[in-house]
Amino acid sequence: MNIMDNFSWSDRTVFKLRGLYESYGYDQYHTSKFEPYDIYQENRSFLQNKTVISFSDPYGRLMALRPDVTMSIVKSTAPETDLRKVYYVENVFRLDKSTREYREIEQIGIEAIGNKDEYLEAEALILALKTLETISDKYILSTGHMGFVSAMLDACALNDDDNKAALDALRNKNLAKLRKISERSGLSKEWREILEETASICEPASIGITKLKQLSKTDEMDKAVLEIERSYNAINALGYGEKVRLDFAIINDMDYYNGIVLQGYIEGIPRAVLSGGRYDLLMKKFGKPQSALGFALYLGELTRFFTSHAKKGIDVLLIRGDTPIEVALITADRFIKEGLRVSVEKNMSYATDAKKILKIKENGDTEEYIKC
Amino acid sequence: MLNIALPKGRLGDAAYRSFADIGYACDGIEEENRKLIFEDTDLGVRYILVKPADVAAYVEHGAADIGIVGKDIIMETEPDVFELFDMNIGRCFVAVSAKNDWRSDINRPLRVATKYPNIARRYYAEKNMQIEVIKLNGSIELAPIVGLSDVIVDIVETGKTLEENDMRVYEKISDSSAWLIANKSSYRFKKERIDAIVRALGGEI
Numbered sequence: 260m261n262i263m264d265n266f267s268w269s270d271r272t273v274f275k276l277r278g279l280y281e282s283y284g285y286d287q288y289h290t291s292k293f294e295p296y297d298i299y300q301e302n303r304s305f306l307q308n309k310t311v312i313s314f315s316d317p318y319g320r321l322m323a324l325r326p327d328v329t330m331s332i333v334k335s336t337a338p339e340t341d342l343r344k345v346y347y348v349e350n351v352f353r354l355d356k357s358t359r360e361y362r363e364i365e366q367i368g369i370e371a372i373g374n375k376d377e378y379l380e381a382e383a384l385i386l387a388l389k390t391l392e393t394i395s396d397k398y399i400l401s402t403g404h405m406g407f408v409s410a411m412l413d414a415c416a417l418n419d420d421d422n423k424a425a426l427d428a429l430r431n432k433n434l435a436k437l438r439k440i441s442e443r444s445g446l447s448k449e450w451r452e453i454l455e456e457t458a459s460i461c462e463p464a465s466i467g468i469t470k471l472k473q474l475s476k477t478d479e480m481d482k483a484v485l486e487i488e489r490s491y492n493a494i495n496a497l498g499y500g501e502k503v504r505l506d507f508a509i510i511n512d513m514d515y516y517n518g519i520v521l522q523g524y525i526e527g528i529p530r531a532v533l534s535g536g537r538y539d540l541l542m543k544k545f546g547k548p549q550s551a552l553g554f555a556l557y558l559g560e561l562t563r564f565f566t567s568h569a570k571k572g573i574d575v576l577l578i579r580g581d582t583p584i585e586v587a588l589i590t591a592d593r594f595i596k597e598g599l600r601v602s603v604e605k606n607m608s609y610a611t612d613a614k615k616i617l618k619i620k621e622n623g624d625t626e627e628y629i630k631c
Numbered sequence: 632m633l634n635i636a637l638p639k640g641r642l643g644d645a646a647y648r649s650f651a652d653i654g655y656a657c658d659g660i661e662e663e664n665r666k667l668i669f670e671d672t673d674l675g676v677r678y679i680l681v682k683p684a685d686v687a688a689y690v691e692h693g694a695a696d697i698g699i700v701g702k703d704i705i706m707e708t709e710p711d712v713f714e715l716f717d718m719n720i721g722r723c724f725v726a727v728s729a730k731n732d733w734r735s736d737i738n739r740p741l742r743v744a745t746k747y748p749n750i751a752r753r754y755y756a757e758k759n760m761q762i763e764v765i766k767l768n769g770s771i772e773l774a775p776i777v778g779l780s781d782v783i784v785d786i787v788e789t790g791k792t793l794e795e796n797d798m799r800v801y802e803k804i805s806d807s808s809a810w811l812i813a814n815k816s817s818y819r820f821k822k823e824r825i826d827a828i829v830r831a832l833g834g835e836i
Contacts, residue, residue: 432818433714434835435717435835455835459836461818506819508815524815524820528693529691529692530693531815572693
C-alpha cells in the first residue's frame with residue numbers, strides 16, 4: 260500500500276502538483292502571511308476582492324494579512340533577474356462577498372518572470388492544463404486576451420464609463436448591454452458587430468481563432484491574435500488542443516493584465532477553479548522591467564466537491580491493556596511497516612471504526628480481541 | 632440534465648410558458664400544488680421553483696444551470712453569472728417614489744425604505760446624497776405613510792398601488808424585465824444546449 264493513500268485528497272493533489280512544477284524547473288517560494296499594508300492599498304484593483312484584513316504591528320506600522328501571493332513575488336523579484344520560475348502553496352485571506360465573512364483560502368500556483376519569451380507562455384499554459392488534468396478529466400481551460408480586448412476598445416474610443424460598462428458586458432456575455440453601449444456611443448455598424456461577435460466567442464480555440472482573425476482590424480489586434488495562435492499551436496502539438504477554449508468572457512483588470520488571460524473549469528464545480536494571465540503592467544507598476552505570467556488553483560473551492568475522498572478508517576486497533584508501553588510501541592511499529600493505519604488504545608473503545616481489533620500479548624504477539 | 636430555476640409566481644408562470652412553447656414542457660408544473668421540483672427525464676430537463684429573489688443565488692452557486700430572474704434582482708445582488716438574454720416579459724422599472732405632498736429636506740440624510748438597499752445606496756452615492764437605508768421585505772409603500780421613511784425605492788409596474796396610497800414616482804432609476812442567466816461553469820460545459828434555448832426563445836448568441 261502506498262503511504263500517499265493515507266493522505267487526504269487535497270494533500271495528495273498538492274504533492275502531485277508540486278512534483279509537476281518541480282519537474283518543470285520551478286522552485287518553491289515561501290512568504291510571510293504578514294505584509295506591509297501599503298502595497299495592497301496602492302494596487303487594490305489588482306485584487307479581485309478589494310477588502311484586505313489589516314492590523315498594526317508593535318511599531319505602529321499598518322500590516323495586512325496577505326490577500327494574494329503574486330504581488331509579494333513580484334515585489335521580491337530583483338529588476339536584474341533574467342528568469343525566475345516559482346511555485347507556491349500558501350493560504351490567502353479574503354472577504355467572502357456573499358456571506359460577508361473572512362475566509363482563509365488555500366492556493367497553489369506558479370509565476371514565471373523574465374524576458375518576454377513565447378516558450379514560457381506556452382509552458383505556463385501546459386502547466387495550467389496539466390494542473391486541471393490532475394483534478395479531473397472533465398475540464399476546460401478558457402483563454403482570452405486582454406491585449407485584444409484593450410486594442411478593440413481603444414479603436415471604439417468609448418468614454419470611461421462606457422469602457423467600464425463594455426468590460427462588464429463582455430464578462431457577463433450581455434450582448435443587449437453591448438448593443439446599448441454601441442448605440443449611445445454612435446459606433447459604426449462594423450465595430451458594433453466586432454464587439455458583439457467577440458463577446459459571443461466561446462469555442463474550441465481552433466474555431467475561435469479563425470473567427471477572431473476576421474474580427475481583427477488593427478495592428479494591435481493582429482498582434483494579439485498572433486500571440487494566441489502561436490501558444491495554441493504549441494499546446495495543440497502536445498495533444499491538449501481540444502481542452503482549450505477561446506472565450507472573451509475572461510476579462511481581468513486592464514491596468515495589470517495585458518496578454519493572455521485564463522480560467523480553468525471542472526465539470527460540476529460552479530466557479531472557476533484556476534485563474535491567471537500575463538501581467539506585464541503589474542510588473543511595470545512595481546518598477547520591474549521583466550515580463551511575467553502565472554496562475555493559481557483555488558484548492559478550497561475544490562475540497563468541498565471532493566467529500567467522497569474523506570478520511571479513511573483505522574486498519575488495525577491494538578488493545579494494549581497492561582502490556583508495557585515499549586512492547587506496544589514495537590508491536591504497533593510492526594503493523595505500520597506493513598503499510599497499515601494503526602491506533603493503540605489501553606481499553607476497547609466501542610465507537611471504533613477499525614477494520615480489525617487485536618489484543619497485544621506480554622511478549623508482543625497479538626491475538627484476536629474477544630469482546631467481553 | 633439541464634436544471635432551470637424559475638421564480639415562483641406570475642413571472643415564473645410566464646417564463647415557463649415560453650419554455651413550454653419551445654418544447655420544454657414538463658407535466659404537473661402548471662397544476663396547483665406545493666411541489667418545488669419537476670423533472671422530465673426524456674427531455675433531460677428539471678425545473679426548480681424558488682423565491683424570485685433567490686434565483687440568481689441558485690444559478691451562481693450551480694444548483695441550477697440557467698434561471699429566469701428580474702433585472703432588479705441582478706442589479707441588487709450583482710451575481711457572477713452570464714446575462715444571456717432579455718426575455719422581455721415582466722416589464723417594470725425601479726424608481727424613487729414618495730407621498731404626493733412630499734418635500735425634500737436637505738438638512739438631514741434622506742430616509743429610504745427599500746427591498747433593494749444596494750441599488751438605493753449606489754443610486755444616491757452617484758448623486759452625492761447622504762441616505763439612511765431602512766431594509767424592508769414587503770409592503771414598502773407603507774413606510775412613508777406611517778412616517779418610517781421619506782421615500783421608497785421599489786419596482787413599479789402599473790403605478791396603481793402608489794396611486795391608491797396617495798403616492799407617485801419622483802425619479803426613475805432603471806428599467807427592469809426578466810432575464811435568462813446562466814452559471815459560468817455550466818455554460819461552458821453545456822454551451823450548445825443553452826445556446827439553442829436562447830436562440831429558440833428569440834435571442835442572438
